[in-house]
Amino acid sequence: MRLATLKTTSPDGQLVVVNDTLTQCQPVPEIAPTLQAALDDWARCEPLLQGASQALQAGHARHARPFDPAACHSPLPRAYQWADGSAYLNHVELVRKARKAEVPATFYTDPLMYQGGSDSFIAPCDPIVAKESWGIDFEAEVAVITGEVPLGATPAQAAQAIRLVLLVNDVSLRHLIPAELAKGFGFFQSKPASAFSPVALTPDELGAAWRDHKLHLPLRVQVNGKPFGQPNAGVDMSFDFAQLIAHAAKTRRLAPGSIIGSGTVSNKQGGLWGSKVEHGGVGYACIAEVRMYESIEQGEAVTPFLRDGDLVEISMHDDQGRSLFGSIRNRVQALPE
Amino acid sequence: MRLATLKTTSPDGQLVVVNDTLTQCQPVPEIAPTLQAALDDWARCEPLLQGASQALQAGHARHARPFDPAACHSPLPRAYQWADGSAYLNHVELVRKARKAEVPATFYTDPLMYQGGSDSFIAPCDPIVAKESWGIDFEAEVAVITGEVPLGATPAQAAQAIRLVLLVNDVSLRHLIPAELAKGFGFFQSKPASAFSPVALTPDELGAAWRDHKLHLPLRVQVNGKPFGQPNAGVDMSFDFAQLIAHAAKTRRLAPGSIIGSGTVSNKQGGLWGSKVEHGGVGYACIAEVRMYESIEQGEAVTPFLRDGDLVEISMHDDQGRSLFGSIRNRVQALPE
Numbered sequence: 258m259r260l261a262t263l264k265t266t267s268p269d270g271q272l273v274v275v276n277d278t279l280t281q282c283q284p285v286p287e288i289a290p291t292l293q294a295a296l297d298d299w300a301r302c303e304p305l306l307q308g309a310s311q312a313l314q315a316g317h318a319r320h321a322r323p324f325d326p327a328a329c330h331s332p333l334p335r336a337y338q339w340a341d342g343s344a345y346l347n348h349v350e351l352v353r354k355a356r357k358a359e360v361p362a363t364f365y366t367d368p369l370m371y372q373g374g375s376d377s378f379i380a381p382c383d384p385i386v387a388k389e390s391w392g393i394d395f396e397a398e399v400a401v402i403t404g405e406v407p408l409g410a411t412p413a414q415a416a417q418a419i420r421l422v423l424l425v426n427d428v429s430l431r432h433l434i435p436a437e438l439a440k441g442f443g444f445f446q447s448k449p450a451s452a453f454s455p456v457a458l459t460p461d462e463l464g465a466a467w468r469d470h471k472l473h474l475p476l477r478v479q480v481n482g483k484p485f486g487q488p489n490a491g492v493d494m495s496f497d498f499a500q501l502i503a504h505a506a507k508t509r510r511l512a513p514g515s516i517i518g519s520g521t522v523s524n525k526q527g528g529l530w531g532s533k534v535e536h537g538g539v540g541y542a543c544i545a546e547v548r549m550y551e552s553i554e555q556g557e558a559v560t561p562f563l564r565d566g567d568l569v570e571i572s573m574h575d576d577q578g579r580s581l582f583g584s585i586r587n588r589v590q591a592l593p594e
Numbered sequence: 595m596r597l598a599t600l601k602t603t604s605p606d607g608q609l610v611v612v613n614d615t616l617t618q619c620q621p622v623p624e625i626a627p628t629l630q631a632a633l634d635d636w637a638r639c640e641p642l643l644q645g646a647s648q649a650l651q652a653g654h655a656r657h658a659r660p661f662d663p664a665a666c667h668s669p670l671p672r673a674y675q676w677a678d679g680s681a682y683l684n685h686v687e688l689v690r691k692a693r694k695a696e697v698p699a700t701f702y703t704d705p706l707m708y709q710g711g712s713d714s715f716i717a718p719c720d721p722i723v724a725k726e727s728w729g730i731d732f733e734a735e736v737a738v739i740t741g742e743v744p745l746g747a748t749p750a751q752a753a754q755a756i757r758l759v760l761l762v763n764d765v766s767l768r769h770l771i772p773a774e775l776a777k778g779f780g781f782f783q784s785k786p787a788s789a790f791s792p793v794a795l796t797p798d799e800l801g802a803a804w805r806d807h808k809l810h811l812p813l814r815v816q817v818n819g820k821p822f823g824q825p826n827a828g829v830d831m832s833f834d835f836a837q838l839i840a841h842a843a844k845t846r847r848l849a850p851g852s853i854i855g856s857g858t859v860s861n862k863q864g865g866l867w868g869s870k871v872e873h874g875g876v877g878y879a880c881i882a883e884v885r886m887y888e889s890i891e892q893g894e895a896v897t898p899f900l901r902d903g904d905l906v907e908i909s910m911h912d913d914q915g916r917s918l919f920g921s922i923r924n925r926v927q928a929l930p931e
Contacts, residue, residue: 268634268849268850297605335674335849336713337673337674337712337714338712338713340711340782343779361777363773363777364777367777369778369779370782371782372709372710372711372780372781372782372785373709374675374709374846375674375675375712376674376675376848376849376851376852377674377846377847377848377849387845391845408723409929430845433845436700438778438779440698440701440704441706441775441780442680442707442708442780442781443708443709443778443779443781444709444779445677445707445708445709445842446841446844446845447845448709449846450846450847504783505782507783508724508728508770508783508786509711509714509786510714510787511713511714512605512672592746
């Protein structure tokens with residue numbers, strides 16, 4: 258089934274089920290008012306939500322209404338946990354290559370993950386509000402929303418806790434990162450609010466594209482209407498979602514509604530750490546990577562970070578070309594310097 | 595007023611007002627079912643909660659019941675935002691001194707802060723469940739809970755958003771920290787769930803002890819019933835709570851219910867970066883600091899990290915010796931290795 262959250266006057270919005278063409282939705286207040294409430298009581302809610310979803314799909318929903326992604330919040334408008342992995346090591350290798358450093362051997366066995374802030378996400382079609390001088394970039398990723406995960410869960414146990422799959426734009430402020438990471442405590446100001454796709458799906462909706470705890474489909478990124486990247490999220494993912502969740506739960510339980518991200522999707526495409534779309538490659542899912550590629554190939558980065566009015570679109574389509582999650586469409590609204 | 599959250603079958607528990615001797619409490623479901631709900635609608639709830647608090651204090655509450663800290667959750671059992679500063683630079687200076695390194699000049703002007711995980715906190719009297727080999731330590735701190743803070747808030751604006759003050763035990767796994775910080779993305783596994791004091795207070799309850807956006811009282815730490823530290827939280831705090839909140843809000847709004855911590859309270863006490871309680875000093879608010887002090891003074895750290903069954907107690911008392919927040923009492927329950 259497909260779930261979304263409509264904006265209301267409440268910070269948590271209203272949970273709706275969505276049909277498979279993403280054209281109709283139906284509120285389900287009799288089951289759960291919000292997605293967090295449904296996740297908190299999933300054993301009861303999940304079959305009821307499946308029933309409501311099937312009724313909508315069959316045209317039997319009494320209060321069906323047109324589905325408008327622009328009226329959506331992120332599925333969890335605020336969450337209790339947002340932890341983002343860095344599972345595509347091509348991204349890390351590219352960063353290191355650009356500065357002529359080695360990738361530590363442990364990076365291939367121990368996932369990189371940062372603790373994100375989750376008190377208020379950007380809605381899927383809301384603006385990114387930031388200063389251009391902060392170096393505004395996107396990171397297109399896949400994420401999962403979990404149920405309860407016990408402390409010390411194995412990857413197999415962690416896999417059982419995956420409730421929903423969705424896309425994320427992990428907004429990054431590149432010019433704030435070096436000084437912040439140099440302080441030693443990780444990201445904070447350099448990782449402002451992220452945006453999620455309008456629709457979250459149960460893994461069964463993904464069919465064969467969901468296997469090995471990975472999503473095997475291209476992630477489509479456009480900037481100002483032009484193709485920027487379409488790396489396959491199932492390729493070169495060194496740690497699958499079960500491993501990422503288990504990493505997050507090593508020393509703490511994870512509560513229902515925890516969101517675990519994949520990190521920027523990035524395909525190696527042979528020895529060049531990827532290639533731009535214009536050069537026939539699958540491109541990239543963040544500007545930083547194309548700039549590193551340019552640095553390696555041309556000696557200098559030429560693609561600028563985002564500027565006022567720039568539009569980033571992130572989506573994923575199935576083999577029939579159907580949009581699975583709806584589109585993230587974030588336009589930059591630059592703050593005065 | 596004083597607020598607390600009783601454990602119920604709901605993950606968010608039940609909001610109660612508490613009297614000034616912390617002996618009586620009263621649920622307030624007609625005002626707000628949970629503390630998060632009250633914070634989400636503070637303009638409406640705050641005067642009503644003040645009224646309920648005054649009625650309880652005057653002995654007019656109809657449903658008053660004995661207040662039992664052991665029946666409490668942390669005031670926000672799960673939160674949308676937990677960001678912890680490191681405002682007592684003695685802590686940082688001590689770490690650096692122990693490894694003969696300089697403190698970067700920017701540390702005196704730009705607050706250190708890490709993004710914490712907040713999906714499930716430990717209750718004030720619940721155990722710390724961890725492996726001894728992880729190097730289990732506590733960090734006694736003061737924290738504030740905010741209302742809405744706009745992106746780019748000044749310290750003066752940030753100060754207006756302080757709703758409640760409370761204590762925190764920021765549990766830290768010392769043996770996991772070096773390898774985790776070396777990866778460059780900050781803390782994750784090394785900072786498991788924190789515990790908060792049973793009671794949270796509005797700043798007006800602190801009288802003259804709350805000034806300059808700091809709490810000017812000793813923070814009392816005991817380990818296994820013996821004094822471990824009593825540093826004054828108003829002394830040597832290089833960044834006040836208004837500055838810490840403004841730091842957190844530089845690139846994102848903070849939603850109501852955001853918790854901002856002070857970092858481990860630490861007093862310099864002259865040139866020795868503090869002194870142990872047995873040596874007549876105010877002691878320390880974490881084991882790591884006393885171990886660094888021992889390393890500097892004696893050439894080796896002798897105080898062990900926490901072991902199975904060890905009890906940490908954190909509290910703060912006013913000038914009349916009255917406990918302000920109730921006690922955090924976390925006993926270690928060691929996991930098998």
